[in-house]
Structures are given as structure tokens and as C-alpha cells.
Amino acid sequence: VHSSTPKAVFLSNLTSLCTFSALSLSSHQGIYSIGILLTVGLFTLMLLTLISLPALLATFSRPRQL
Secondary structure, three states: OOOOHHHHHHHHHHHHHHHHHHHOOOOOHHHHHHHHHHHHHHHHHHHHHHHHHHHHHHHHOOOOOO
């Protein structure tokens, strides 16, 4: 994993989080619910991607043979 990958994942998720969290400002209950659901879901996936995925890759990856 390159050192710039976590930064790219964070910034791309941040733009999506900002966009979908704006839906939670709506007075329409359906749009509000979608905004909350998407914001919580994307935030959870970002945490899992940045924390759990590198640990799983380190645990289960096979060493490369030359």
C-alpha cells in the first residue's frame, strides 16, 4: 500500500460525506433519512477501510517469492 493511499481515501470520502450530509438538512423526512443513512454508512466504511483493511492485508497476504 502506497503512503498516499490513506490520504486519497480520506479526501475522496470527505467530499462524499460533505455532499450527502447536506441532504440531512432537508425538511423532507425521506431526504433527511437518506442523508443520515448515507453519512453514517460512508463514515463507517471509511473507518473500516483505513483501519481494518491494512490489518487484514498484513495478516493474510502471502510473501512474494522472487
